[in-house]
Amino acid sequence: MEKGIESIFKPHLEPKEVYKGGKNIPPSLKKIYKLSSNENPLGPSPKAIQAIKSVLDQIDLYPDQTDIRLREALVKDFGGKLAADQFITGNSGSEVIDMILRAFINEGDEVIYSNPCFLPYSVFSRWYGAKQIDVPLREPDYELDVDGILNAITHRTKIIFLTSPNNPTGTYIPKSVLEDFLERIPKNIVIVLDEVYRHFVDAQDYVMALPYVLKGHNIIGLNSFSKTYGLAGQRIGYCYTTATIANYIRLIHKPFLLPLTSIEAAIGALNDHEFIEETIRTVRIGRAYLAREFEKLQIKYWPSQANFFIIDPPLPEMEFTDKMLDEGIMVRPVSQFGAPGKVRITIGDREANGALVNALQKINPHPKR
Template sequence: MNYGIESIFKSYLEPREVYTGGKNIPASNKKIYKLSSNENPLGASPKAIAALKTAAEQVTVYPDQTDIRLREALVMDFNGQLAADQFICANGGSEIIDMLLRAFINEGDEVIYSNPSFLPYSVFSRWYGANPFDIPLLKPNYDLDVEGILNAITNKTKVIFLTSPNNPTGTYIPKDVLEGFLNGIPKNIIIVFDEVYRHFADAEDYVTALPYVKTGHNIIAINSFSKTYGLAGQRIGYCYTTAKIANYIRQIHKPFLLPITSIEAAIGALNDELFVEKTVKTIHAGRKYLMYEFEKLGITYWPTQGNFFIIDPPIPEFDFTDRLMKDGIMVRPVSQFGALGKVRITIGDQESNEALVHALKKIKPHT
């Protein structure tokens, strides 16, 4: 009997919603301000660019077989608080998410995440046959529903995604909330803690996963060179965790995974503290400026710890994004992330921010 090739297709890979990244800048004769992808408004670190150019001369040979040189650079960046074997590097934060799910998920396992959130948490989980469960952030402030997550845990739960600061809401998980949560979950569950926007957080009670990794919690912190360091196009990211968990995951780390250009650019970026400081100052100044202007215009926004805002547009989301595009401003609707009707706006440099405000005034004049 001929069943056809479809008979060996995995049922959980049948067509469904997929993650769609932000759009690239379209060809245009006018200035376009891309405030849609949370990229660095200053570009990339000069040291990273210099390292990238030097590495370009070596693209005819294979890169490092492992990520050890970058891991050693990360040890220095973390002031020796972690060892090299506690880091794992890969092609961006999304690749890290995929790798972690491959390492821990079997068909029929359960994954918990909280919308609005980064869509790959649920999409990538389905690739491996997991059943993803959404425990939505609590409105109106998009707080983590700790009780809801704890109640949703079953003996099939393997991974819980937490994000702080969260994309697309810009909200964060306060230290006391995170600690109470970590102390309340079973010891056989992995917490994936996405902290790719951590450099921009300045709340007094903001905390990364670092202290909890150091005390042995089953937590894995995802980081990226795409935001603070301006290397989105190089696709380079890393995670850190306990040595036991990292050594387990490393068994599925492919040799020659990282391009030589990405390795060298990332190491160069880690050696440029002044650029990181300038980036953070630019975002904090832009954050303050835009909050002031949003309030003057009566634009509903949520306080943010990231390099972006989520807003409730004064007109329907796609009409809003189309209107802004006519003035050369690219922003992103985030219904796909679970934030129905909302729009995410990246904080740019001052020129970009002023252009945004000018365009907003045409849509919603002063009252």
């Protein structure tokens, strides 16, 4: 029955949980270490800063109508293995997710994802009326449930989200598992492989989407400039896929989509090889250090291939988060990501990691033996 203006609202947009990003650093007289948002521990790429400064006197003008200059820079970054028309860029990896869903999903179609995972997979798919199918990662190690996903596929399944390394668990999908999965799924399903944290991986059996794009699989590799390149504030991301899929998605790519400063910052960052290498080195050293300290403190954690850890805190998650903030450390409870009771901690620089360990020692001074 018609109820005024409410009759024109889409029923699948009824009020539900929405994605909430990490909090900003609160005002404080003491130093606060923000280890809650997986940002770059070294700050932004110096070449990106230089590139932004070089165009500040041009921000009264419209930016590039297309993203071709950035796509050409990505071609170079990928060693010429892909063509420029195989890349799609957007204002953050999250917007690229939205673009993919907008391109492929009709109301009633199905999207599969595996909690714990990045919340926008489910939140954004709801916007387009998709039926959301959660096939949880297998505990206790948060492994991909390949058989569970295969059993969940129906004729309405359009997109399957995979993440490697996964946010918030830090776990990854081994090459053999991914290849087995790709061989067994129907060919009319699009796989989105979120590989935003790929630069931090040192596992020998890790694999990106790239070789499978080159083989013609319906797979999309999702990436961002927020982590490795230190450009979270510029909101720029991209994906790559087959030319057929990319040119289809490009049909809904808006002109003048990327701000001038974002285009220049991304191109500059791609060329900042020294900064990229130092970022990766800092994260990997910090990751090994924190794993050792978690062991000493007997804090349960999951081995990570990303720039963060998920832990089982010694106190209830919100109490732990508040006590850590009292000690000057911001961390992220991740119940919203499908990991109730767990907390995610970003790997910082040497100073931040040391402060984190000191705070943990104060909160949990006598771990059970």
